[in-house]
Amino acid sequence: MVNEPVTTRYYNFVVDELSGAPDGVEKRMLVVNGLFPGPTIEANTGDRIIVNVTNNMVNATTVHWHGLYQNGTNYYDGSDAVTQCGIPPGEWMLYNFTVDDYMGSTWWHAHTETQYTDGIVGALIVHSKEEDVPTYDEDLVLQLSDLYHGFSPDILEYYFTPGGIDGTPGNEPVPDGGTINGVGQYGSYNSSFFNVTLEPNKTYRLRLVNTGSFVAMDFSVDNHVLTVIEADGTAVEPFQVSSVSLAVAQRYSVLLTTNQTADAYWMRAALDQTAFTYNNPGVQVEIRGVVRYGVNDDAMPDIALLDNPPNLPSGSPGSMDTSQLVPVGGGPAPEPDLNVYFEISMQYPDGADYYSHYLAFINSTSWAPLNGTSSLFSHLGSHTPTGSADIDNSQLLTTINEISTVELIIDNLDDGDHPFHLHGYKFWVLGGGSGRYQGQSVNNTAPMLRDTTVIPEYSWVILRFVADNPGYWPFHCHIQWHMAAGMLFQFNVLPSKSAEFDIPQYMIDQCSR
Ligand SMILES: [Cu+2]
Numbered sequence: 001m002v003n004e005p006v007t008t009r010y011y012n013f014v015v016d017e018l019s020g021a022p023d024g025v026e027k028r029m030l031v032v033n034g035l036f037p038g039p040t041i042e043a044n045t046g047d048r049i050i051v052n053v054t055n056n057m058v059n060a061t062t063v064h065w066h067g068l069y070q071n072g073t074n075y076y077d078g079s080d081a082v083t084q085c086g087i088p089p090g091e092w093m094l095y096n097f098t099v100d101d102y103m104g105s106t107w108w109h110a111h112t113e114t115q116y117t118d119g120i121v122g123a124l125i126v127h128s129k130e131e132d133v134p135t136y137d138e139d140l141v142l143q144l145s146d147l148y149h150g151f152s153p154d155i156l157e158y159y160f161t162p163g164g165i166d167g168t169p170g171n172e173p174v175p176d177g178g179t180i181n182g183v184g185q186y187g188s189y190n191s192s193f194f195n196v197t198l199e200p201n202k203t204y205r206l207r208l209v210n211t212g213s214f215v216a217m218d219f220s221v222d223n224h225v226l227t228v229i230e231a232d233g234t235a236v237e238p239f240q241v242s243s244v245s246l247a248v249a250q251r252y253s254v255l256l257t258t259n260q261t262a263d264a265y266w267m268r269a270a271l272d273q274t275a276f277t278y279n280n281p282g283v284q285v286e287i288r289g290v291v292r293y294g295v296n297d298d299a300m301p302d303i304a305l306l307d308n309p310p311n312l313p314s315g316s317p318g319s320m321d322t323s324q325l326v327p328v329g330g331g332p333a334p335e336p337d338l339n340v341y342f343e344i345s346m347q348y349p350d351g352a353d354y355y356s357h358y359l360a361f362i363n364s365t366s367w368a369p370l371n372g373t374s375s376l377f378s379h380l381g382s383h384t385p386t387g388s389a390d391i392d393n394s395q396l397l398t399t400i401n402e403i404s405t406v407e408l409i410i411d412n413l414d415d416g417d418h419p420f421h422l423h424g425y426k427f428w429v430l431g432g433g434s435g436r437y438q439g440q441s442v443n444n445t446a447p448m449l450r451d452t453t454v455i456p457e458y459s460w461v462i463l464r465f466v467a468d469n470p471g472y473w474p475f476h477c478h479i480q481w482h483m484a485a486g487m488l489f490q491f492n493v494l495p496s497k498s499a500e501f502d503i504p505q506y507m508i509d510q511c512s513r
Contacts, residue, residue, distance in 0.1 A: 001042065002127040008048040011041060013063065015110075015120060016056045022179045023284065024190030028151040030057060030110070030118040036182045037143045037211060038108075038122030045103045045128035051095045053087060060086025063095065064111035065124060066249060067104075067233050067451045069424055073097045074471025075376060075503045077423055080112040081369030082474050082490060083376050085511035093507065103128035104233035105207040105251040107143070114213070114480040117152035121145070121211040132235040132328040134227075136255055139205040140196060144219060144246065144269040144287070145212035146175035147184055152213075152480070159481045160357040169358045170346045170416070171277040172214055172481050177284030180269050186284050195290035197297045204256045205229070210246035213480040216272040216419075216454075218245045218319070219254075221291055222265045222301070222310055226254035228320060232450035234426065235328040241320040242312055245272070247419035249452045249478040252320075262294025264301040268309070275417070322448070330446035333428035333464045336407035340398055344455070344477075344487065345413045359486050360477070365396035366486030367476075372511050375472040375490055376498065380508075396489035403468045403494070408475075410463070411436050412455045418482060421452040424473040424493075425465045429453050432461035452478060470497035 013032045020029040020036055032038035043049055055061050064078035076097045077083040087093045103126050110120035123141045148155055155173045158165060165171040177186050183194040198204060206226070210217050220226070220243035227238050230253035244252050267289040276283075288306065292299050346358045349366065359366040370378065375395065400406065408427070412418060413436075426449045431442030437460035455461045476488035492498075 002044060002129055004044060006044065006046045008050060009041070009043050011039065011049070011051040013038070013051055013053045014056060015053065015061055017058070020119070022182050023147055023177050023184030023186040025149050025176070025186050027149050028118065030115050030120050032120055032122060036119045038120065040123040040125060040141055041108065042125045042127070043099055045099060045101055045126055045130065048096070048098045052092055053095065054092040055087045055089055058089055060088050060112060061115060061120070062086055062111045063108055063120070065095070065097070065108050066421070067106035068097065068102050069100045069469055070097055070471070071100050071469050074424065074473070074498060075501055075507065077471070078111050079423060079474050081374050082472050084374050084507055085372070085377070086112050088510055088513040091510060091513070093510070099126050102126050102233055103131045104230050104235070105209060105253055106233060107209045107211055107251070109211065114152040114156055114484055117148060117155070117213040117480050123207070123209055125207060133229045133253070134238055134255065136205040137202040139207055141207045141209065142219070143181050143209050143211045144178065144217040145210065146178045146215045146271060148173065149176045156481065156484055162355045162357055164357065166278045168277065169348070172275070172479070174276045174278060174280035174283060175215060175271065176280065176282070178212065178217065178269060178271055178287040180267070180287050180289040183289070184284065184287050187282055193288055193290050195292070198258050198291060198293040200258050200262055200294040202258050204258065206254050206256055207251065208244060208246055208254065209251045210248050212248045214248065215275045216245050216247045218243050218270040218272065219268070221256060221267045222305065223260050223312070224256055224265065225312065225316055226256060229253050229255055231325055231448070232426065232452055234449045237326045237328055239324050240317040242317055243319040245320060247452065247454045249419060249421050258293040264290055264292035264295055264299040266301045266305060266309070267291050325448040326446050327449050330449065332444045333430060333447055334405045334466065336464055337404040338400065339407045339409065342408060342410045342489070343413060344410065344418060346416070346485070360482050362396055362487060362489045365489065366394065367396065367488040368394040368486060370395070374511070375492070377508055377511060379495065380499065380503065397492050398489070399492040399495060400467045401495065403466070406465055406467050408463045409437050409460065410455055411460050412457060415457050417457055418455045418477040418487065419452055419479065420455055420475060421478045422465065422473065422475045424469045424471060426451050427463040427465040430462040430464060432459055434459050436460055437462070467491065467493045470494035472498070
């Protein structure tokens with residue numbers, strides 16, 4: 001595929017509500033083309049992708065192409081109330097964009113309320129001959145996710161229980177389990193496993209994506225060491241690990257060499273239980289799959305090993321530490337032209353009463369989606385540098401009028417980890433530490449460049465990006481409950497350019513339906 005000439009790739013996505021049982025327990029789902037996960041999009045760097053999304057659900061929807069730059073096509077970024085209005089029920093929309101110079105592993109998902117929690121997710125793989133990764137024989141996408149038996153609007157309501165779940169403000173709903181490529185286990189409900197038969201003595205690139213809503217997933221394959229080669233579309237200096245932890249929305253490519261005894265082996269995706277704030281009886285904390293080679297297609301690993309994973313030989317590498325990530329050919333991030341400071345907190349809103357619940361605040365602003373318009377549309381045609389005046393006080397905007405290197409200093413005052421994602425860009429992760437930022441120095445030798453990074457509880461982080469891509473770009477926590485509670489702000493980059501976007505009229509008309 002990577003040798004094909006640049007082309008346009010067409011996809012039809014039909015979004016429906018149906019019931020499914022990924023882990024054996026019947027539940028309400030929202031899915032694309034009847035599939036969970038949805039279709040994988042595969043393209044080469046430079047290709048154009050056209051996706052016709054038809055909405056057969058009862059609520060409006062959008063689809064976001066995570067990690068892609070959408071340079072010049074901010075209106076196809078798919079962020080509800082930021083770059084477009086939702087596609088109304090019964091209507092369709094054509095997303096039409098190039099993948100620019102993106103390369104690597106990413107995904108697409110609904111970006112309206114908490115819809116992707118219910119199943120509107122899929123992988124998006126961009127191949128490139130220019131990608132600086134070691135050679136491998138084949139690749140395999142593994143989508144790891146937490147799973148909830150409830151329907152996400154109901155779970156959100158539970159999260160918003162006055163006073164908090166179990167009487168503790170801010171407690172997040174604990175998942176019931178999880179899935180690997182749409183297959184999970186739950187007690188005795190399901191005895192099937194995602195499984196794959198490989199060939200012996202080959203090197204496979206496993207493209208791991210956390211398509212989940214809340215918890216990090218720790219991935220490993222029994223008896224095998226993994227070599228990390230890519231994170232969030234950035235090729236990294238290869239290093240070996242025993243397991244990889246992925247926060248929601250993060251991606252890692254790891255090489256797996258099928259050079260152990262011909263057999264079937266368990267692969268494991270363990271939910272990060274440190275995020276659980278109360279007991280959810282029956283929760284399946286480790287999701288299992290099967291990798292086999294040199295044996296029959298129906299061979300299964302020893303069931304006795306399920307709960308007794310074998311140890312790797314002594315001297316084997318340990319689990320991945322994100323400080324080991326160094327971009328191939330990486331160097332210092334440019335010095336900033338502009339510094340912006342953000343403070344994240346979860347707290348009761350002003351005037352809270354007995355019926356109130358925690359909201360998320362960034363610099364005292366709790367985001368709520370605009371109604372009947374989007375940040376971009378309400379600014380359309382306005383050439384004023386700050387955009388139009390009707391952006392209300394639920395919107396925290398940083399306007400950048402000229403191409404600039406922006407440094408973000410972020411203090412997380414909350415007791416939870418927040419995996420933050422910036423649309424339209426990758427940022428350099430210059431450093432971080434516990435407590436508030438108080439002028440500590442950072443190491444700018446070859447910082448990691450990615451699009452989703454965890455800001456741990458009670459800690460600070462410093463990020464930089466070159467703001468040269470026009471449009472309204474959300475920067476938000478990818479935990480679905482936190483985003484729904486308002487943990488999102490926006491960069492309004494080069495408004496004089498975005499004011500001249502040629503946005504299809506029907507997209508604007510969809511705001512009034
Ligand atoms: Cu969060």
